Amino acid sequence: MRRMSAAREELTGAMAGIAGGDRRALKTVYRLTSAKLFGTIARIVPDRERAEDVLQDVYVKVWRRAARFDSRKGSPITWLCTIARNTALDELRRDGRIVERAEATLPEVEDIDVLPADEWLCAMEESEALARCLKRLSGDQRRSIRLAFFDGYSYSELALKIDVPLGTLKSWIRRGLAGLKGCLGG
Incomplete structure (x- = not known):
């Protein structure tokens, strides 16, 4: 520390x-x-x-x-x-x-809903604590967060790519971020 x-x-x-x-x-x-x-x-x-x-x-x-x-x-x-x-x-x-990259990624079109969490995740990206906390999330939450924040998908692109409604995707990400913040003590 x-x-x-x-x-x-x-x-x-x-x-x-x-x-x-x-x-x-x-x-x-x-x-x-x-x-x-x-x-x-x-x-x-x-x-x-x-x-x-x-x-x-x-x-x-x-x-x-x-x-x-x-x-x-x-x-x-x-x-x-x-x-x-x-x-x-x-x-x-x-x-x-x-x-077009491997199945896991697409470039992001700016989404204002992403920015505050994006900054927080960017700072935490390589920490062991984040990796541990990501493992605790559901598979859909973990994958959505990784694709949106680490690989550059926008919410709308990601919803199309994994074939789920945009509202569902945003819920997964919101709940996943809340879980990460709780796990990381943020």
């Missing part, structure tokens, strides 16, 4: 440095976050070369937007992960080519 707190403090300090125009701070943020952000992007943009380009775009955005980050409103990794995810989704939309 102490190690996580120290890493968050270092990252928060580096974000403040970027906001002040410190290029070394950007290198620090890159060092601390590039692997996680690349993983987030690669799940949405499966082509490695494109994913690397998106990662570069993310850090350009971070450089330009760092002054907007407010550590009182959330963690820096959540803020960065959200930028990475949105930039990856924008990349898929840019040329109008949506890459």
Whole structure:
């Protein structure tokens, strides 16, 4: 826990440095976050070369937007992960080519109902606690949450893909998120 707190403090300090125009701070943020952000992007943009380009775009955005980050409103990794995810989704939309991936994934069309939970899940994505809590959900809830939040499906695309009514899908996700928050102590 102490190690996580120290890493968050270092990252928060580096974000403040970027906001002040410190290029070394950007290198620090890159060092601390590039692997996680690349993983987030690669799940949405499966082509490695494109994913690397998106990662570069993310850090350009971070450089330009760092002054907007407010550590009182959330963690820096959540803020960065959200930028990475949105930039990856924008990349898929840019040329109008949506890459059909294996049964588990489709690109997301922005759905405002997703954003707050998306930020929360993005920060928790790789934790063991989340994996443990996901296993406790029903199969439909677990699969829907993974496809919507980790693989980039919109609710409407996902409902079509797995052939269930949109209301049913949203109920599965809502109940699943409530279960995850309870399990994770959120």
